[in-house]
Amino acid sequence: MTIITRALAVISAAIVLLIVLFLLRESTPALRQLGWSRFFTDASWHPLSGQFNLTPMIVATLVTSSGAIVIAAPLGIGSAVFVNFYAPRRLAAWHRRLIELLAGIPSVVFGLWGLVVLAPIIATFGGSGQNLLTATIVLGLMVLPTVALLSDTAIAALPREWIQGAAALGMGRSAIVGWIVLPGARRGIGGGIILALTRALGETMAVLMLAGNIVEMPSSLLSPGRTLNANIALELGYASAGHRSVLFVSGLMLMLVVSVIVLFVSRREGTRRDG
Template sequence: MSSTSAIPSSEVVSKKAMQRCKRRDFVEQAFHLLFMLSAFIGVLSVITIGFFLVTESIDAVEYAGMSNIVFGLEWLPPALFGIAPMIVGSLVSTAVAVVIGVPIGILTAVFLAEIAPKALVNVLRPAIELLAGIPSVVYGFFGLVVIVPLIEQVFNVPSGSTILAGSIVLAIMILPTVIVVSETSLRAVPKTYKEGALALGASKIYTIFNVLLPAARSGVLTGVILGIARAVGETMAIIMVMGNAPAMPGSILEPARSLTANIALEMSYATGIHSSALYATGVVLLLFVMMLNGLLMYINRERVK
């Protein structure tokens, strides 16, 4: 190109250009640092949350003793801090929700992945995403105005605010999680499996239950565990329909209080040892969730192999 070219020659290195270069390198470094610091905010948050949970719950553990908290049947702050009824409340409501919700969820996933025509899937999937997006208070409200009175009538109990009401609401709430994750893993099963089974003369249904679901097992299990985690961690919907009595429930037709409800209901006014006991409740809740996460990691490790 001639020297009259419009393009500035890269050979000419003026002092000004050198300075500009240096300044730009400094900006590059500064942003690198900024990005790195941002990445550490997540780490910092986990550490801070963990730190507060542990240090804040120490008082209650020292005052009442670990076993009196975990196995204690009476919750009478500021004297007794037994959260066994809440542990039972959380576990039983979740278990019943799983019994109701998981089969429906998995079978709906089968429907979407294998049976429904494409046009129907295109309508159903956004509908299920909508179900996932509805705020938990709206579910709680629906439970309160529909499920709770229904249980009163059907089972002829004095109050419909029971574990069963909580479980039904939770079952609906975990449906989207179970369905979406299971459907994805069912669709990920290699087509050859299905073709192989069908070519042997197996029926479509037989193939689904004996080839596809077993092959998608780890994905389906992941969906179920994520659903359980959502149920255990759910707060507002449970508060609104489960009665919240801090006593050991005798059956699923009695009211109960979950671990999450215990914290949400009392935290805003609790002080001193009472507040510390609520932190201990949080630690127990987190332990359950961590166990679920551990299980999840175990399952997914198996899948990688």
Template sequence: MDSSGDRWLLWVLRGSAVIAGGVTLLVILFLVAASVPAFQHLGVVRFFTDASWHPAEYAAEGTFNLWPMLVGSLLVTAGAVLIAAPLGVGAAVFCQYYAPGAVAATYRRAIELLAGIPSVVFGFWGLIVLVPMINQWHPPGQSLLAAVLILSLMILPTIAMISDASMAQLPDEYRFSAEALGLTRWATVRGVMLPAAAPGVLTGLILATGRAIGETLAVLMVCGNIVQIPTSAFEPVRTLTANIALEMAYAAGDHRASLFVTGLILTFIVVALVFIVEKINRRFSSLIP
């Protein structure tokens, strides 16, 4: 027995765990540190009450209203989740209870592959194929609608795969009992399976929401990037994430710091969603894969 060697190993592993866990702390620390000048020179209120978003290096020279971009992010996310939720949950129900085995396997594989397409390729496809189509229908094409459609495709696999996995975990007795009661297939799905799988489906929806609100490139490439609160789905918008990607290249001083504030806001939203998922998981731990 070599207990000194064991102790040495344990300390190396423990040290690694400290570093890995510490990365989170480091990320948040540097985000906060880089945001501080903005809070000092601008405060919080100006991000919502300034006349517009025309940032400058010094707080006094520019205007810093983030509100239209926060609205942009929320609209794009809400739209994408509204479209992807029925399609994603539908895909899971279809694979579990409706499709013949081979069709279900193929469809599952297609959704897995869809999940593997990188966001920049989604954005490129949206820019080349989708935006011109929307432009013909209702110019200018680069719009809230284009962003919503592309984003819904991107988050659909998350919803579908998590819902599918949580339905696969339901005990067979549920199906047998529903069968014994003489329920039709749809009544079984709607009355028994969906409610039983609800925590898992909800987890998928929340994770997809987090993914949507944090997505940058695909949205940036198709949304038009004009800072405004849109009055129709055909108008361009700009999201918080796109704003960071577009302006980091030349931002300095308080402008740069306010981009970090944006990053901080996004992180808080997504982390809050992660904690909600964890709450759900803990309460319904037996029902979630």
């Protein structure tokens, strides 16, 4: 078993390394010709005119992903606390099945629901309804099961002696949840949030259908926008050699953002353990 697990770990690391090397190889022509600065200083995104400003799409990607986590994190953690401490056993079982069902819905179905149901509601606040707010809400619902299920697992894995000891000391249920359960399960809950964030950063279809797909710097959540993922999906099929290489630079930037998030969280957890 030790040999198998080590081999699988090496294979996993090798796959990630190969993906990074592939992105670097495909991005190298654009980086050599344009450098990094032009992706932030060009006037706009017009590849046929030699303009390659990625800043509006980077901002739209970060806004939708971080907004999705703001929606999904409290709902997911609340769901996990509910099924473990407040719901009757039968209701908790049904609730878990519904969350698992939500996790299995294809992204295109979320996009269709957002387009037909949510977008007209958002349109009452202004615009067509296809904007960053609509995309953020749907994206939050898509990553909600990730936070909920991993938080549920982290809370269920806590030693029962902790909870029983706190109850024996006279702590109420809310106090046990706030002072014992959530701090004790913070690593698993944090892992679920990070996994949900990385999934939100990588989501394409639903955001492509709902965000409006206009490359401009958003002034509010009601502004349309285009994420890096949607831009790659829309333009890779007809991109010329130079344009194609710039799209791979977009993918490389997404990979760097995810890497920075993972390294930051790992370093923070290491600092906590050392402290």
